[in-house]
Amino acid sequence: LGQDWLPLLEQDIRTATQGTFLEGAPVVPVSSRSGEGLGALVDAIGALARDVPERPADGPLFLPVDRAFSLKGFGTVATGTILSGAVTEEDAVVLSPPAQGQGPLRVRSVQVHGKAVPRALAGQRTAVNLPGVEAQAISRGQVLVHAGVVPVSQALDVELTLLAAAPKPLRHRAKLLLHLGTAQVPTSVSLLDRGELAPGATTLAQLRLGAPAAALTGQRFILRGFAVLEGRGKTVAGGRVLAVAARRRKRGRPAELAQLEVLARGDAEARIAAVLAIAGPAGLASHALVGRTALAPRALQAALERLGARGGALLFDREHRAYVAGEVARGLAARLFDAVKAFHQAKPLAAGISREELRGRLPSVTDPRLFARLLTQLVEKGELVTEGDHVRVPSHRAASGAAGGALKAELESVLARGRLTPPWLSELPEAVKAPLDQVAAVLKLLVAEGRAVRVSAELYFDAAAVWGLRERLVKQLQAKRAVTTQEFKELVGATRKHVIPLAEYFDREKVTLRVGEKRVLRGEGK
Structure with missing residues (x-):
């Protein structure tokens, strides 16, 4: 076409792009025959590229796979463009979501545009040699990530915009096709604050996926329908991911929308606090936080330290650098305090609640180290x-x-009178006229105070009587070097139902050692 046609062609292009992100963009005429205008096109693209921020090479690895093949002499090769992070020779990686039977993989070698390199960075077209997996087992749409960093998602929190050219509003629960990286996943759109989204409008929503997918916070996506829009194909909406592996959110809840607003527009610290709040009492290790925030490890750690200093996050596991949200930690602490007070009200005679029972009052996902x-x-x-x-x-x-004081005194008196033949635990409630649970609680208190000795699960003895028997036993063993069961029975002055538990108690306490039918003195008993 001649130069006379250029204004008309430019006008056609501007009409076609009206209402899209290309409206107002510069139009550069280029001849495919002579090459005229190619220099201007390269300059225009370069100018645009200078304004585009570099993809984070220090973020979590995220390489959407667009194809996989087998190369003679190399084995399986997966290719794609790295959206975040970097991949290095010998890296431990996984394909996400994993196919049946797929496990951890090792990167044998890396190429960028056909040239072998030790490391490929975000933004680069990359080929990764993966031994241990067949090319046929790798699907377009899977993502190569470092093991344990980027979670598989069944739901995504998103910021969503419906195209202004859409012929009708987008309704809640609309069924669409999600294009995310190289993946295509059927999805249902949950509008959290309205029944429908008007053309050209933006809102906070949740995508509930028909199949698991790997996604990255901040990643862009498009939604396609089933009817073609003139000049736009089937694309009806698009947006960006705010949170991955999201829990199912309830509609019309101000707290839910406020949390999504923070994820959409908050600074790094605010977004980390929100992600920790979503994780709840389970908390998250720092490597998992990298995968859920897409922040570089150093930036993440600096933000966590600032949050911790303000009480916004609590480090509870130094080995794995695991954190829980400050508000969650304070809620759990209040729950522990209330549980102890409630225990005292229910069992005022008990010395206190056991640590294990107290830990059981927290949600089951609570890490034991967080409880501690x-x-x-x-x-x-x-x-x-x-x-x-x-x-x-x-x-x-x-x-x-x-x-309580009266029961304690009565139990102490019963044990003292019983000496080396006290009543069995099952007999004590009748002896002191009190319920078994109260008797057991006070016995534990007497043992803690050193006034009673628990010889077996069913027998408690007066402490003074047991210590007196111990002194006599040690003296006899020092004099005779060994004692028979009959001699020990005579020393106790009781029947076998009390003698045998006492003999086994002294064995456990390392006073005596059973040798055949006799007992000798251990070194600790001297």
Whole structure:
């Protein structure tokens, strides 16, 4: 075409791009025959490229696979353009979402545009040699990631814009096709704050995927329908990912929308705090936070330290650098404190609640190290006290009331009168006229105070009587070097139902050692 046609062609292009992201973009005439205008096109593309921020090479690895093939002498090769991070020879990687039977893989070699390199960076067209997997087992749409970093998603929190050219509003629960990286996934659109989205409008939403997919926070996507729009194919909407591996959100909840606003427009610290809040009491290790925020590890760690200093995050596992949201930690701590107080109200005679029982009052996903960290904080603040295995509030004193004190005195008296032939645990409630659970609680208190000795699960003895027997036993063993069962029975002055538990108790306490039918003195008993 001659030069006279250029204004008409330019006008046609501007009309076709009206209402799209290309509206107002420069139009550069180029001749495919003579090459005229190619220099101007290269300059225009270069000018645009200078304004585009570089993809983060220090973020999480995210390489959407567009094809895989087998190359003689190399084996399986997967190709794609790295959206984030870097891949290096000998890296441990996985394909996500994994196909059946796929596990960890090792990168044998890396190429960029056909040239072997030790490391490929974000933005580069890359080929990765993957031994241990057949090319036929790799599908377009899978993503090469470092193991344990980027989670598989069944739902995505997103910011969504419906094209202004869309012929009708997008309704809640609309069924569309998600194009994400190289993946195509059927999806249902959940509009969280409205029943429908008007053409040209933007909102916060959740995509509920018909199949698992790997995604990256900040990643762009498009949604396609099933009817062709003039000049736009089947594309009806697009947007960016705000959160991956999202939990199912409820519609019309102000708190949910506020959290999504933070994810959409907050700074790094605010977004990290929101991601930790979503994780709840399970918390997240720093490598998992990298995959959920798409931040570089150094930037993430610096932000976490600032958050921690302000109480916005709590480090509970130094080995794995695991954190929980500050608000979640404070809620769990309050739950622990309330659980201890409730235990005291229910069982006022008990010395305190056991650590294991107290940990059971937290959600099952709570890491034991988080429980230990919270308990330590409460003790340091003086809100709780730990004594051995028991936890109590500072003001609580077991069996401190009139009834409790009386039961404690009565039990101590019964054991003292029984000496080396006390009643069995099942007989004590009748002896002191009290329920078994109260008797057991006070016995534990007497043992903790050194006034009673637990010889077996069913037998408690007066401490003074047991220590007196120990002294006589040691003296006899020192004199005779060994004692028979009959001699020990005579020393105790009781029947076998009390003698045998006592003999086994001294064995456990390393006072005696059973040799055949006799017992000799251990070194610790001298």
